[in-house]
Amino acid sequence: MEKIYRVETYKCISCGKCELACGFAHSKDGKAGTSRIKIKKIGIEKGMPVVCFQCVEALCVKSCPVGALVRNEETGAVDLLEEKCIRCKMCVVSCPFGNIQWDENFEAVAKCDLCKGDPQCVPFCPTKALSYY
Amino acid sequence: MVEIIVDGKKIKAREGNYLLRELKKNGFKIPALCDHLAVEPWGGCRLCLVKITKEDWKGWSKIVASCLYPVEDGLIVLTKDKEVEEARKEVLNLMVARSPQTPKVLELAKEYGIEKTSYEEYKEPTDCILCGLCTRICDQLGMSAISLVGRGIGREVAPPFNLEPPDCIGCLSCAYICPTNFIKFEENEKKRKIWGKEFEKLLCKNCGCGIVTKAEAEYFSKKQGIDPTVFELCDKCKREIYSKKFEELQK
Numbered sequence: 001m002e003k004i005y006r007v008e009t010y011k012c013i014s015c016g017k018c019e020l021a022c023g024f025a026h027s028k029d030g031k032a033g034t035s036r037i038k039i040k041k042i043g044i045e046k047g048m049p050v051v052c053f054q055c056v057e058a059l060c061v062k063s064c065p066v067g068a069l070v071r072n073e074e075t076g077a078v079d080l081l082e083e084k085c086i087r088c089k090m091c092v093v094s095c096p097f098g099n100i101q102w103d104e105n106f107e108a109v110a111k112c113d114l115c116k117g118d119p120q121c122v123p124f125c126p127t128k129a130l131s132y133y
Numbered sequence: 134m135v136e137i138i139v140d141g142k143k144i145k146a147r148e149g150n151y152l153l154r155e156l157k158k159n160g161f162k163i164p165a166l167c168d169h170l171a172v173e174p175w176g177g178c179r180l181c182l183v184k185i186t187k188e189d190w191k192g193w194s195k196i197v198a199s200c201l202y203p204v205e206d207g208l209i210v211l212t213k214d215k216e217v218e219e220a221r222k223e224v225l226n227l228m229v230a231r232s233p234q235t236p237k238v239l240e241l242a243k244e245y246g247i248e249k250t251s252y253e254e255y256k257e258p259t260d261c262i263l264c265g266l267c268t269r270i271c272d273q274l275g276m277s278a279i280s281l282v283g284r285g286i287g288r289e290v291a292p293p294f295n296l297e298p299p300d301c302i303g304c305l306s307c308a309y310i311c312p313t314n315f316i317k318f319e320e321n322e323k324k325r326k327i328w329g330k331e332f333e334k335l336l337c338k339n340c341g342c343g344i345v346t347k348a349e350a351e352y353f354s355k356k357q358g359i360d361p362t363v364f365e366l367c368d369k370c371k372r373e374i375y376s377k378k379f380e381e382l383q384k
Contacts, residue, residue: 010383040376048376063357065274066171084170086270087309089345090353093335093364098371102344107309 011129014047018121025120036112052112063094167264174200260315267307302348303332337367
């Protein structure tokens with residue numbers, strides 16, 4: 001069965017380790033990528049992590065004119081096939097939650113892919129606000 | 134699935150699929166500049182040449198562009214044959230004559246041992262290698278705003294009559310798909326300019342930044358059946374709003 005990527009927002013202390021881990025996990029040629037998970041600070045040592053929900057009826061998948069966003073049957077995530085992407089940015093604007101971003105450095109779309117079944121942000125979260133089981 | 138032999142290695146491939154894509158899937162490195170998964174193959178750059186033969190062809194073989202050759206049962210493919218290398222070298226030689234200042238072309242040429250072309254260099258070097266990726270993606274998206282015009286040495290990619298293309302929606306797909314970065318565009322927070330046509334961007338209601346053009350949003354929302362109201366805010370503002378909503382839910 002598919003695993004579940006779980007975010008327990010009340011545990012987040014907005015330390016930013018998941019953002020760093022994500023950036024490095026999606027790095028290329030020694031340059032860090034844009035973090036797919038974003039924390040909004042809501043007080044001292046309190047944060048609200050926002051990350052892709054991997055929607056079942058995903059608007060990003062619907063919006064893609066070339067079908068570069070596909071469901072990965074193994075992980076359940078919506079994967080971006082970078083080789084197929086034409087960078088029209090329609091997914092960036094159609095995500096109702098703003099969880100797809102435009103990576104200025106790589107001129108590419110940044111989308112959480114659950115690191116192909118091994119989310120790198122999870123082991124770095126000190127309070128276990130993020131878990132994958 | 135059928136079995137084919139590539140460089141002495143047996144691999145499984147789906148019959149009828151194009152050879153280049155099956156080879157790439159199996160990790161074979163084959164140079165190609167005009168291949169992109171979003172569009173149908175076209176055989177424009179002629180760099181993906183491979184030699185094919187079959188056991189019952191009695192020693193006969195031929196060189197084909199692998200991007201357009203469908204997989205057949207029992208195909209024997211040679212990707213690093215001497216004749217293949219020479220054929221690719223000649224193609225690159227001609228490409229360097231046309232685009233002597235294009236990094237991507239020079240990089241590939243260097244791999245095949247070409248520093249300088251043996252032909253006469255173009256008097257007006259261009260980065261465009263006429264691979265047709267830009268026009269093909271434009272066709273596929275349903276616009277056909279640009280196309281290949283002219284013949285022979287005068288062939289180029291251009292909008293109709295070299296005027297502002299009326300059908301262009303400014304999605305920049307042609308510029309991003311271009312393997313040699315030939316198609317140039319200008320962009321700032323509010324406007325975008327490509328092919329001499331200026332586009333107004335769809336601005337975020339909250340912060341005023343623009344990600345896509347108005348024409349693009351309108352076209353794709355209709356084509357893909359998406360409610361255009363989702364385009365009103367940018368991704369940052371949407372995240373802000375939703376994190377606030379979650380915060381309220383948490384209380």
